[in-house]
Amino acid sequence: MRKVKNLIVGCGLSGIVLAERLASRRGEEVLIIDRRNHIGGNIYDYKDKETGITVHQYGPHVFHTNDKKVWDYLSQFTEWHRFMYRVKAVIDGIEVNIPFNLDSLHKVFPKDMAEKLENKLIEKFGFNKKIPILELRQSKDKDLEFLAEYVYKKVFLGYTVKQWGVKPEDLDVSVSGRVPVYISRDNRYFQDTYQAIPQNGYTKMVENILKNPLIKVELDTDFKDIKNQIEYERLFFSGAIDEYFNYELGRLPYRSLDIEFRKHNCEYLQSGPQINFPENYDYTRSVEYKYYLDEKSNKTIVSYEYPCPYEEGKNERYYPIPDDDNQKLYNQYLNKAKELKNVYFIGRLGDYKYYNMDQTVASALELFEGVKK
Ligand SMILES: Cc1cc2nc3c(=O)[nH]c(=O)nc-3n(C[C@H](O)[C@H](O)[C@H](O)COP(=O)(O)OP(=O)(O)OC[C@H]3O[C@@H](n4cnc5c(N)ncnc54)[C@H](O)[C@@H]3O)c2cc1C
Numbered sequence: 001m002r003k004v005k006n007l008i009v010g011c012g013l014s015g016i017v018l019a020e021r022l023a024s025r026r027g028e029e030v031l032i033i034d035r036r037n038h039i040g041g042n043i044y045d046y047k048d049k050e051t052g053i054t055v056h057q058y059g060p061h062v063f064h065t066n067d068k069k070v071w072d073y074l075s076q077f078t079e080w081h082r083f084m085y086r087v088k089a090v091i092d093g094i095e096v097n098i099p100f101n102l103d104s105l106h107k108v109f110p111k112d113m114a115e116k117l118e119n120k121l122i123e124k125f126g127f128n129k130k131i132p133i134l135e136l137r138q139s140k141d142k143d144l145e146f147l148a149e150y151v152y153k154k155v156f157l158g159y160t161v162k163q164w165g166v167k168p169e170d171l172d173v174s175v176s177g178r179v180p181v182y183i184s185r186d187n188r189y190f191q192d193t194y195q196a197i198p199q200n201g202y203t204k205m206v207e208n209i210l211k212n213p214l215i216k217v218e219l220d221t222d223f224k225d226i227k228n229q230i231e232y233e234r235l236f237f238s239g240a241i242d243e244y245f246n247y248e249l250g251r252l253p254y255r256s257l258d259i260e261f262r263k264h265n266c267e268y269l270q271s272g273p274q275i276n277f278p279e280n281y282d283y284t285r286s287v288e289y290k291y292y293l294d295e296k297s298n299k300t301i302v303s304y305e306y307p308c309p310y311e312e313g314k315n316e317r318y319y320p321i322p323d324d325d326n327q328k329l330y331n332q333y334l335n336k337a338k339e340l341k342n343v344y345f346i347g348r349l350g351d352y353k354y355y356n357m358d359q360t361v362a363s364a365l366e367l368f369e370g371v372k373k
Contacts, residue, residue: 006030009223010238012041013357014347016209017073017364018236018301026373030214033221039210042318042348043202043236043357051263051297053290054201058316059259059305060274060287061202064192065358071194072187073361077208080196081293085189089276091154094308098189099130100151108150117147120269121183124139130180151181158278163307164255164321179293189274197292234371240317249332254310254317261303269300282306315361320352326354344371 006022008015011034019030038044042058062085065071088095096104096278097171102121106114127133133156161167188195198205210217223239237244241254251294273291277283283304290300310317320326330352337345346367348355355363
């Protein structure tokens with residue numbers, strides 16, 4: 001029987017951060033396994049050989065955070081390419097900024113109408129405020145109510161129905177209500193203090209995190225195939241919690257994506273890195289990768305995302321589906337997990353939560369602090 005001190009299942013962001021902390025802070029040996037044939041989990045990227053463009057294999061990743069601790073932690077392993085994300089959506093055939101803001105207002109409405117709506121918004125809510133649609137809908141003013149309805153239908157509804165595969169009437173108002181109108185001319189998708197992309201790509205940053213000689217990585221290795229041949233003092237599992245327990249209480253559902261990458265014979269195809277299509281086509285968004293690191297080539301690579309249900313063995317688990325039933329099922333698995341000794345569930349799949357990268361890092365750092373010596 002093979003023996004290891006720490007076994008980490010999953011070489012994604014949560015697994016590598018824990019491995020790095022255990023190795024560098026505690027001087028402990030760590031074995032990371034992953035069933036994929038590469039490191040990095042969903043943040044894996046690679047340079048396309050022909051064009052030199054860095055492509056994100058599992059969809060576009062832009063790092064953004066207000067958490068200085070997370071920023072400082074990752075900055076030990078990468079230089080950053082300063083990057084502020086700008087996302088557009090095609091509404092009525094016109095590209096407008098997302099979140100829908102004062103500039104968007106002026107793009108889709110005639111001048112007089114846009115000015116009237118702008119003045120009413122500023123008067124009622126103030127400048128530089130994000131107002132959830134639900135709140136806007138509740139205002140007694142007919143014009144603002146019209147605006148709320150417009151943004152809800154044009155920006156939110158079609159996109160969400162495609163993304164989650166639900167009927168509009170089944171959409172929870174608490175979800176739709178969160179879509180904001182941004183009373184501002186700030187055209188950035190995020191307003192976080194730190195926004196950037198690793199200068200040499202995510203995979204290079206992951207390689208740097210894994211550089212400690214106490215960390216060993218074995219790829220193409222599924223936990224279920226080795227679990228009876230290995231003994232560990234601690235197990236950190238960043239795979240799906242229901243899979244760990246052999247689905248004995250039922251399956252936790254996920255949304256997945258069919259991502260189609262196309263190479264185009266032109267320098268640029270789009271006006272910016274991400275275009276959303278709430279009203280047209282079967283894909284939700286198209287993403288042009290050369291924008292991220294400002295890479296030059298006379299060709300370009302664009303991905304198109306077709307949301308679909310997760311099916312085991314066919315595609316990847318991308319998004320947990322947060323609703324009451326699923327949360328109940330997850331909690332039941334969590335109760336089972338609490339009965340295990342020295343087994344920790346981590347990351348997006350282990351916690352069944354849609355973590356952004358910064359939240360993934362923060363939760364791994366926090367878990368590390370609580371792990372007994
Ligand atoms: C389409 C998409 C876009 C995103 N964009 C952004 C963004 O712009 N900004 C942002 O901050 N965040 C973004 N995220 C979130 C980000 O990807 C996650 O926060 C992060 O990758 C989570 O890391 P993780 O380690 O928890 O999971 P993962 O990256 O999924 O890693 C888990 C690893 O475990 C392995 N594994 C699972 N089960 C087993 C098993 N039984 N045996 C062996 N190995 C196993 C898997 O192969 C995988 O490599 C995005 C996510 C998606 C899906």
